Amino acid sequence: SQKIEQNSEALNIQEGKTATLTCNYTNYSPAYLQWYRQDPGRGPVFLLLIRENEKEKRKERLKVTFDTTLKQSLFHITASQPADSATYLCALVSGGYNKLIFGAGTRLAVHP
Amino acid sequence: EAQVTQNPRYLITVTGKKLTVTCSQNMNHEYMSWYRQDPGLGLRQIYYSMNVEVTDKGDVPEGYKVSRKEKRNFPLILESPSPNQTSLYFCASRHPGQLYNEQFFGPGTRLTVL
Numbered sequence: 001s002q003k004i005e006q007n008s009e010a011l012n013i014q015e016g017k018t019a020t021l022t023c024n025y026t027n028y029s030p031a032y033l034q035w036y037r038q039d040p041g042r043g044p045v046f047l048l049l050i051r052e053n054e055k056e057k058r059k060e061r062l063k064v065t066f067d068t069t070l071k072q073s074l075f076h077i078t079a080s081q082p083a084d085s086a087t088y089l090c091a092l093v094s095g096g097y098n099k100l101i102f103g104a105g106t107r108l109a110v111h112p
Numbered sequence: 113e114a115q116v117t118q119n120p121r122y123l124i125t126v127t128g129k130k131l132t133v134t135c136s137q138n139m140n141h142e143y144m145s146w147y148r149q150d151p152g153l154g155l156r157q158i159y160y161s162m163n164v165e166v167t168d169k170g171d172v173p174e175g176y177k178v179s180r181k182e183k184r185n186f187p188l189i190l191e192s193p194s195p196n197q198t199s200l201y202f203c204a205s206r207h208p209g210q211l212y213n214e215q216f217f218g219p220g221t222r223l224t225v226l
Contacts, residue, residue, distance in 0.1 A: 008152070034214065043116075043202050043217030044155070089154065099170065100215060102147075104154035 002027040006090060006103040013080055013110055021075040021106045023090035028101070030092035033066055033073050038087045038105065047088075048075075080110045114139045116218035118203050124224045125193055133188045133221050135203030143206040144186040145170070145215070146178065148199040155202065161186055193225045 005024045013019050023033070031052050036044035050057045050066045050073070057064045063076040077084050087105040116137045125131055137144065145160040147170075157170030161180040175197055177189040186205075190197060200222050204215040 004154075041220070043204075043220055044215075045217070046214030049214065091155075099157055099160070100155075102155040104152055 002101075004028070004090065004092060004101055004103040006088075007106045008104065010107040010109055013108070015081060015110055015112050017080055019077040019080045019084065019108055019110070021088050021108065023073040023075070023103055025071050025092060028071075028092055029068075032093040033064075034091045034093070034100065035062075035064055035073075035075050036089040036091060036102075038089060044089055077108075080108075082110045082112055084108060085110050114216070116203055116205055116216050118201075118218040118221050120221060121219060122222050124226065126226050127194055128192050131190050131193060131223075133190075133201060133203075133223070135186045135188065135218060136184050137186075137203075137205040137216070138184065139205060139207070139216065140183065141205035141207055141216070142183065144180070145204045145206075146176070146186070146188050147202045147204065148172065148197075149202060149220075150199050158188070158201075193223075195225050197223065198225045199223060 003026045034049045035047045038044045048064045050064045052068050061078045065074045087107045089102050089105040091100040091102045119134045142163045146158040147155040149155045156172045158176050159170050159178040161167045164180050164183055167178050180186055200220050202220050203218040206215050207213045
């Protein structure tokens with residue numbers, strides 16, 4: 001069956017360190033993968049998109065990698081700050097591009 | 113300000129009492145979608161619409177209806193709500209012509225069905 005898996009346990013890190021979040025998928029062949037940030041009580045906000053022919057994408061302190069062989073995307077936040085604390089969702093573009101299939105998200109807590 | 117709005121933000125109702133959650137966007141987006149979010153399950157798509165008068169089922173459409181009579185509005189209708197529809201609901205829209213572009217989400221509607 002098709003699955004998208006993100007670490008269900010919260011990730012706790014110290015301010016200034018690099019946070020790395022994982023998104024694994026099975027039985028999909030996504031052409032695109034997106035990452036969103038969601039704060040409590042609010043809707044997800046788009047962060048980055050990476051295409052299947054791109055190995056890496058960067059935006060300020062954010063970096064996303066996409067390994068279609070491993071069926072995995074890694075999301076990195078460098079020099080993390082308490083304001084980065086949120087839940088991060090990965091999403092695959094599927095179904096003839098009409099659907100985004102979301103993972104359940106990983107909660108990140110950055111401690112001062 | 114470009115945004116997706118939803119109303120109401122919070123709703124407590126009883127089983128069987130019809131309700132409508134409104135969604136409106138001011139970005140002239142052709143594509144709109146409804147999701148529900150449940151703990152541990154992530155966001156699941158209920159219905160989507162590629163344009164006015166064009167709607168299609170997502171992954172969990174049972175018990176829901178939608179309509180798209182105008183480009184900016186995409187209401188979600190629960191004809192006979194049941195407790196298993198207690199959830200957090202999000203409306204989203206996407207820029208036309210970019211099938212893989214980011215989706216803009218509304219603030220969410222927390223629904224409780226007793």
